[in-house]
Amino acid sequence: xxxxxxxxxxxxxxxxxxxxxxxxxxxxxxxxxxxxxxxxxxxxxxxxxxxxxxxxxxxxxxxxxxxxxxxxxxxxxxxxxxxxxxxxxxxxxxxxxxxxxxxxxxxxxxxxxxxxxxxxxxxxxxxxxxxxxxxxxxxxxxxxxxxxxxxxxxxxxxxxxxxxxxxxxxxxxxxxxxxxxxxxxxxxxxxxxxxxxxxxxxxxxxxxxxxxxxxxxxxxxxxxxxxxxxxxxxxxxxxxxxxxxxxxxxxxxxxxxxxxxxxxxxxxxxxxxxxxxxxxxxxxxxxxxxxxxxxxxxxxxxxxxxxxxxxxxxxxxxxxxxxxxxxxxxxxxxxxxxxxxxxxxxxxxxxxxxxxxxxxxxxxxxxxxxxxxxxxxxxxxxxxxxxxxxxxxxxxxxxxxxxxxxxxxxxxxxxxxxxxxxxxxxxxxxxxxxxxxxxxxxxxxxxxxxxxxxxxxxxxxxxxxxxxxxxxxxxxxxxxxxxxxxxxxxxxxxxxxxxxxxxxxxxxxxxxxxxxxxxxxxxxxxxxxxxxxxxxxxxxxxxxxxxxxxxxxxxxxxxxxxxxxxxxxxxxxxxxxxxxxxxxxxxxxxxxx
Amino acid sequence: xxxxxxxxxxxxxxxxxxxxxxxxxxxxxxxxxxxxxxxxxxxxxxxxxxxxxxxxxxxxxxxxxxxxxxxxxxxxxxxxxxxxxxxxxxxxxxxxxxxxxxxxxxxxxxxxxxxxxxxxxxxxxxxxxxxxxxxxxxxxxxxxxxxxxxxxxxxxxxxxxxxxxxxxxxxxxxxxxxxxxxxxxxxxxxxxxxxxxxxxxxxxxxxxxxxxxxxxxxxxxxxxxxxxxxxxxxxxxxxxxxxxxxxxxxxxxxxxxxxxxxxxxxxxxxxxxxxxxxxxxxxxxxxxxxxxxxxxxxxxxxxxxxxxxxxxxxxxxxxxxxxxxxxxxxxxxxxxxxxxxxxxxxxxxxx
Numbered sequence: 001x002x003x004x005x006x007x008x009x010x011x012x013x014x015x016x017x018x019x020x021x022x023x024x025x026x027x028x029x030x031x032x033x034x035x036x037x038x039x040x041x042x043x044x045x046x047x048x049x050x051x052x053x054x055x056x057x058x059x060x061x062x063x064x065x066x067x068x069x070x071x072x073x074x075x076x077x078x079x080x081x082x083x084x085x086x087x088x089x090x091x092x093x094x095x096x097x098x099x100x101x102x103x104x105x106x107x108x109x110x111x112x113x114x115x116x117x118x119x120x121x122x123x124x125x126x127x128x129x130x131x132x133x134x135x136x137x138x139x140x141x142x143x144x145x146x147x148x149x150x151x152x153x154x155x156x157x158x159x160x161x162x163x164x165x166x167x168x169x170x171x172x173x174x175x176x177x178x179x180x181x182x183x184x185x186x187x188x189x190x191x192x193x194x195x196x197x198x199x200x201x202x203x204x205x206x207x208x209x210x211x212x213x214x215x216x217x218x219x220x221x222x223x224x225x226x227x228x229x230x231x232x233x234x235x236x237x238x239x240x241x242x243x244x245x246x247x248x249x250x251x252x253x254x255x256x257x258x259x260x261x262x263x264x265x266x267x268x269x270x271x272x273x274x275x276x277x278x279x280x281x282x283x284x285x286x287x288x289x290x291x292x293x294x295x296x297x298x299x300x301x302x303x304x305x306x307x308x309x310x311x312x313x314x315x316x317x318x319x320x321x322x323x324x325x326x327x328x329x330x331x332x333x334x335x336x337x338x339x340x341x342x343x344x345x346x347x348x349x350x351x352x353x354x355x356x357x358x359x360x361x362x363x364x365x366x367x368x369x370x371x372x373x374x375x376x377x378x379x380x381x382x383x384x385x386x387x388x389x390x391x392x393x394x395x396x397x398x399x400x401x402x403x404x405x406x407x408x409x410x411x412x413x414x415x416x417x418x419x420x421x422x423x424x425x426x427x428x429x430x431x432x433x434x435x436x437x438x439x440x441x442x443x444x445x446x447x448x449x450x451x452x453x454x455x456x457x458x459x460x461x462x463x464x465x466x467x468x469x470x471x472x473x474x475x476x477x478x479x480x481x482x483x484x485x486x487x488x489x490x491x492x493x494x495x496x497x498x499x500x501x502x503x504x505x506x507x508x509x510x511x512x513x514x515x516x517x518x519x520x521x522x523x524x525x526x527x528x529x530x531x532x533x534x535x536x537x538x539x540x541x542x543x544x545x546x547x548x549x550x551x552x553x554x555x556x557x558x559x560x561x562x563x564x565x566x567x568x569x570x571x572x573x574x575x576x577x578x579x580x581x582x583x584x585x586x587x588x589x590x591x592x593x
Numbered sequence: 594x595x596x597x598x599x600x601x602x603x604x605x606x607x608x609x610x611x612x613x614x615x616x617x618x619x620x621x622x623x624x625x626x627x628x629x630x631x632x633x634x635x636x637x638x639x640x641x642x643x644x645x646x647x648x649x650x651x652x653x654x655x656x657x658x659x660x661x662x663x664x665x666x667x668x669x670x671x672x673x674x675x676x677x678x679x680x681x682x683x684x685x686x687x688x689x690x691x692x693x694x695x696x697x698x699x700x701x702x703x704x705x706x707x708x709x710x711x712x713x714x715x716x717x718x719x720x721x722x723x724x725x726x727x728x729x730x731x732x733x734x735x736x737x738x739x740x741x742x743x744x745x746x747x748x749x750x751x752x753x754x755x756x757x758x759x760x761x762x763x764x765x766x767x768x769x770x771x772x773x774x775x776x777x778x779x780x781x782x783x784x785x786x787x788x789x790x791x792x793x794x795x796x797x798x799x800x801x802x803x804x805x806x807x808x809x810x811x812x813x814x815x816x817x818x819x820x821x822x823x824x825x826x827x828x829x830x831x832x833x834x835x836x837x838x839x840x841x842x843x844x845x846x847x848x849x850x851x852x853x854x855x856x857x858x859x860x861x862x863x864x865x866x867x868x869x870x871x872x873x874x875x876x877x878x879x880x881x882x883x884x885x886x887x888x889x890x891x892x893x894x895x896x897x898x899x900x901x902x903x904x905x906x907x908x909x910x911x912x913x914x915x916x917x918x919x920x921x922x923x924x925x926x927x928x929x930x931x932x933x934x935x936x937x938x939x940x941x942x943x944x
Binding site for chain 1: 598599637783786816
């Protein structure tokens, strides 16, 4: 194998599994260390800089970081990264002195943000400090988009939402609420220098089954129903409620129904339990509230009596794997009839822009998604950029933040007459030694074998009685501290310097995970099988050195390294050093002019 | 020294041996020796050899004297017997222990100071008494614990860290062991586990006195240009003569070597030692060959490594003394004192 180029910004970034998996590349171990030091405000700001909504995300994020966490591979359960983010938000102090300065003197460029959801807000936050004048339009009476209209208060309390939304709005956005955008052409006539479309995926899918039209009074589209609950238009639901769908919206619908007075609530999903789209913990929480989830039952027919819904007939199917894909075939058992008075349809949503005229130079693909440059998020109309769910379909809030950073750079470059693609700032990485003296390291290297700590929940009866009672209570400071100790500090990298190595084997002998091998160089496949312990996870890189004096190379399997620093601690010549990697993800402000 | 605790967690794919233990179960405390000390690699090689042989840790006795080398028994086989004795007196303690309980597996770890200076006489007598043990010398040619004076195994002309040459000729413990009658004699290098681990395995199963002289560089005081016991020098001058492959009883010996270059020695437990000679004319069963070869290499400045000499059918002290098969420590009063009638009959036989 060729020697590893550790100066490629992606090499060590990838070793920090959580940061690599996070769409916004939040430096997770860095803020976890700050929490451990009770520096909650700084921990919050590290988050705020990269993901913009730490308090909201600390409660609602889909957590792509957690399944990626190294702890899943070394032990079993990941560090509770998301809940630690909430700890930073819950215990932070006054952040005002850390906020970017927004100049009074504007730079003369005007930007229109369509939609006031997380993507638009994050674009505004990135652009305001550079002097842009920003107008934001939304049909709802307040900012926040789906964070306000679709996430129930028992998961995301209004004050947490408002604090983070208002913070950005008050940085100087001209907000136009209750503003229904009906024509993109009209918007273009207003002659802004650039437009950012962050209108989300506002159309819930429907199912055209026999009886559907006759009973439409008794059927609601999940996201619309949640939104009407959020804005206080719907305050109760009665009788037997069936929620159709297996995603997080379905989980929010069933738990909300339970709180608004439904007699019974049942979730019915056409697929199996394991492959449901809902996050693991959302499913667990729904079940813990006594809501049954019935799987492998696609709906067949709505049964009604002159337009009054009586129930639904479901087929029974079973999953069969065919060419590596799951297919559902009938089991041959009798259909199931379930009584229902109200149905909430939560079977997916899509982006939908009927208000964009198709003759403005904005091209759409066959799925009715805008055609975008993935790096710049620029549409085929040079002034118009997309982000969040309206770009590539429904995703999570953290993706909206990630898109926003990209789009803000593109908008800035566009407005400065530069090329949003060619003139983008590069990625970078800094490596800083953590050695402070003999046997002294500036991070807590010791491995804590504790199991993942469980987040306490509010009393079940109390939370079912009141939709505004937050179910998860979050870690307190003590539990939060204990959970931080489980973090392996994967951003403190093992950096090897060939010409210092005397091949004494000290690192090989001490490594608790047998990650390091000195051997003759071969191609990757052979190397992987000839290590101290074979490297069987192809997704994790091998760190290979240049040739050493004996003709061998040092090979380190990054997969299970605990970053405990023992290799550097036992190295007599400092050939191994523990160096903190600081990933520079281009974000506006990091290259402010 | 290391202050970071070695985590107990291990690689999930770490294998378990025939008695259900992992390699990590053969470890001891974390070493307090200098980072990069060759002795730590020797400890790691012992750990690997013992776990691969599936030997039960509680059946080991680890013995040592004084010095850096003699600290190392704390760093391997944490669940075994141990005796850290007086400087140079490890062989006496080993002899006594071995006489009392022949059933334990004895590992003595000594150094060039402990064995070639203060304990030279003790060393010689342990060899000639054929104590059934593995006697390891962690040989770094320097008194590391007292800040780097030349030891008795330091080669003449080899320089100190400050460039002062050594005026005296070196004691060659391999030559002594061969001459006095050790039945297993090898030399190896702490930085070459591929060679060292099979040698330790074979030596542990060898039923007699096994001696391995391991060049184990002192990173603090004897790892500079001008030293003949440095990582660089040993790697440059290493001249392996016989590679020993340990073949467990259930494994097949492959026969893909040229005739004459491979020899097989049966071990007491059914396993075999396959010797791959790097020089066809060398006979590892001949003490004379071994002595001559080792001396010649020494004169030429080469560090000859590998299994230099092994006896096919060795004898140990218990065979010489015709002691009973049961360990003496297990004999009861009735075994030792068979009664006045037996005494009377013995006395009568002399009348």
